[in-house]
Amino acid sequence: MSGTSEGHRPPAGTSPGATPAADTESHPAETALLDYRSAFRSATFAMAVVDGSGTIVHANETLARMAGTGATDLAGLPVAGLVGLTPDDHAWRAWREVLRGRRSRFRCTRRLKHRDGKPLWAEITVVPMADPSAGSPGRALLTVADISDRHELQQRLRHLQMHDAVTRLPNRTLFFERLSAALELSPFQDSSLLPRPGRIGLCYLDLDGFKAVNDTLGHRAGDRLLAAVAGRLSDVAGRDPYHPGGSHFVARLGGDEFAVLVEESQGTQQLLDLADALLTGVQQPFDLAGQRLSVSASIGVVERACAGTSPTGLMQAADTTLYWAKADGRARWTLFDPERNAHRMTRQALSSTLRPAVDRGEFALEYQPLVGMADGVVRGVEALVRWNHPQFGVLGPNRFVSIAEEDGSIVRLGRWVLRTACRQARRWQLDHPDGPALFVSVNVAVRQVWDSDLVAEVGDILAETGLDPGLLQLELTESAVMGSAGRPLRALQALSDMGVRIAIDDFGTGYSNLAYLSRLPVSVLKLDGSFVRGFRYDDGGRHPSPADETIVQALVELAHRLGLTVTAECVETVEQAERLRRIGCDTGQGWLYSRAVAPERIAELIDAGGVAAPGATASGAP
Known part of the structure; x- marks a missing residue:
């Protein structure tokens, strides 16, 4: 007989020595742990168990192969060293919070250190293995995914986007x-943090x-x-x-x-x-x-x-x-150049506030006398606009007129200047009926001729103010009238026919083509100050630029033969005035006689008989 009774035979499908099903069922936790460990070791996904200090406790073979080492060699190594995390890394704080159970997940992309040095980019994920709400340090599960191909593609795409x-x-x-x-x-300097x-x-x-x-x-x-x-x-x-x-x-x-x-x-x-x-x-x-x-x-x-x-x-x-x-x-x-840039910034600031400045009443006119060279009698005045800017103070025309010409506001500003100057000239005439009737000279930009009906505006202003046309002189630069044809020429001719005098300002600095003087309705030439400055004497009493005197004398003689009068600008010394008088220059303008002054000062000159003796205001000269 067999030593095994039939009543004690193993269940069908089991071999002798096998653990009875009842024993297996009596230890389900151990069986699950074995299953988890087996899955951990054989998983194709790289994983490791990390303790609360960030040290690897267990690593699977996939992670070991990824790092180029054995699984047992990884145990005891700090994860931070493996994935290149340092305390000054922006991700360090998040990593430590996961290990302490205060954060539910940490993920970053890092270049993994491989033993043979080949590059490998990985996506690192760390999650606590204990309940994060418990707040106590435990273990964490580290997973590593090889994203080298994806990273390379991203780098290529970035290169295309960035190049x-x-x-x-x-x-x-x-x-x-x-x-x-x-x-x-x-x-940084050496190891200093400064x-x-x-x-x-x-x-x-x-x-x-x-x-x-x-x-x-x-x-x-x-x-x-x-x-x-x-x-x-x-x-x-x-x-x-x-x-x-x-x-x-x-x-x-x-x-x-x-x-x-x-x-x-x-x-x-x-x-x-x-x-x-x-x-x-x-x-x-x-x-x-x-x-x-x-x-x-x-x-x-x-x-x-x-x-x-x-x-x-x-x-x-x-x-x-x-x-x-x-x-x-x-x-x-x-x-x-910071200084040049500051000038540009100032120019932009002026440009942005120029148009409404007329409405705000920020502009004013000053007047500089035009004096007869032969007798010292004030014949007229030139109106010079000033901008009382709320930020930059009083600005001369050289600071803003070119800006006004560029943006077109010169048309409106010029109309205001013309009306104000004509009204003031008429006021002097009414207030001093026994004094000389002074003409007023007003600068006109070429854009005013092109962008407005200058002839109609002048006619309306003269009618409005009651000023005689013969007491108005309009100054245009030489370059503005050079080659005038069509509308500009017709406008100048109409103004001349009206009785208004036309003057060429800064004569001698532009094209200096004398041919147009015979066909333009010009009454006055104003010699540029650069010629007059050459009339100074040096310390030895010598004339530093005799050529200037020769040129001026020739221009004066030519102008007189054409029926024109000549005004010399920038007269600053008695010697200059005397030489200009001998040459035959008709009128002079400059600091020898007077700076540009308020209307009240011109009224005083009229009351004084209209005489500005040379040298009387020389203290104002530079």
């Missing part, structure tokens, strides 16, 4: 990223005449030229003697604009030498597919301390300076 397709240089987006980083992260005051420089370059290349040779040739220019700029940027062993950051900002960023500038001279080298490099002829092209460039140069400099501020300065380089003649570099 120019034509020149392969960094584009505008990447340039501003680099610029922002350079301004935010100043270099940043040293670093400096930054920028050469902002624009090709001169690039549009002509595109228009005449086509965009393909233009693209080849841009690529060749980019190569030249990169070569120059890599050969800066101030920066051996490295290259400055070169970018194409768009169109034909390039930037060379000097992140650790050693001073203005480095930037100027670099700008010289860049200009020289660009100006060398290009041989593009059998076409030989020559171009030039304009460069705006800015160099300043990083502290207090923003990317926007630096680029605004560079853009302004590039504009100066082009305005100064192109094919050159121009260094940022």
Whole structure:
């Protein structure tokens, strides 16, 4: 008989020695633990168990293979060292909070350290293995996913997004990223935590005449030229003697604009030498597919301390300076000038407040006497506009008239000046009926002739104020009347027919073409002050510029033969006045007689008999 009774046979499907089902069922927790451990070890997903201090307790084979080592070798290693986390890392705090059970998840992308040195980018995820609400340190599960392929694709896409397709240089987006980083992260002195005051420089370059290349040779040739220019700029940027062993950051900002960023500038001279080298490099002829092209460039140069400099501020300065380089003649570099920029900013401020200033009553007129050279009698006055600016104080016409001409507000301002001057001249005449009737001379911009019905305005103002047309003189610059034809010529002729006198201001500084004097309705020539200044004597009593006297004498004789009178501007000394009188100049104007003064002072001159003796106001001369 068998030693095993039938009543004690194992259940069908079991072998002798197998654990009875009842035993297995009696230890379900142990069985589940075995299953979990088996799954952990054989999982294709890299995992590790980490204790509260961040040390690896267990690691599976997948993670070990990813790190190029064995699973047992990973045990006891700090996770931070494996994935490159350091206390100064922005993710460090989140990592520690997960280990302490105060955060439910931590995820980051890191470059994993592999034993053989091959690059491997991984997505790291850490979750607490205990209930996070408990708040007590426990263990955490670390999972690591290899995302090297995805990271490489992202890098390629980023490179395409951040680089120019034509020149392969960094584009505008990447340039501003680099610029922002350079301004935010100043270099450090040794191990000190205090940043040293670093400096930054920028050469902002624009090709001169690039549009002509595109228009005449086509965009393909233009693209080849841009690529060749980019190569030249990169070569120059890599050969800066101030920066051996490295290259400055070169970018194409768009169109034909390039930037060379000097992140650790050693001073203005480095930037100027670099700008010289860049200009020289660009100006060398290009041989593009059998076409030989020559171009030039304009460069705006800015160099300043990083502290207090923003990317926007630096680029605004560079853009302004590039504009100066082009305005100064192109094919050159121009260094940022704070004083010139302040003048530009002031000009912008004036431009924005100029139009409403007339309504606010911020303008006033002063009057400078025009004196007969032979007898010293005041013949007339020139009206000179002043702007009582609430921020910048009293401004002379040289500060704002050109702005008014550019934006068109000169038409409205000129109308106000003309009406005010005519009204004042009429007031003097009414208040001093026994005194000489002074004519008033008013400057007229060429835009007033083109953009308004000047003839109608003058007629209306004369009728309104009651001033005789013969007591109004309109001054236009020589360049404004040169080549006058059509509407301007008809306007000048109509004004002359009305009885208004026409004067050419600053005569001798423009085209100096005397032919137009015979066909224009001109009554007066006003000689530019540069001729009169040449009438001074030096300390030895010698005339420093005898040619000026010869020229003035010839002009006066010519004007008189044409029936014109001559006024000399900028008369400042008795000697000048005497020589001008001997030459035959009719009237003089300048600080020898009087500065521009308020209307009340002119009234005093009229009461005094209208005489301004030479030297009587010389204390006001410079």
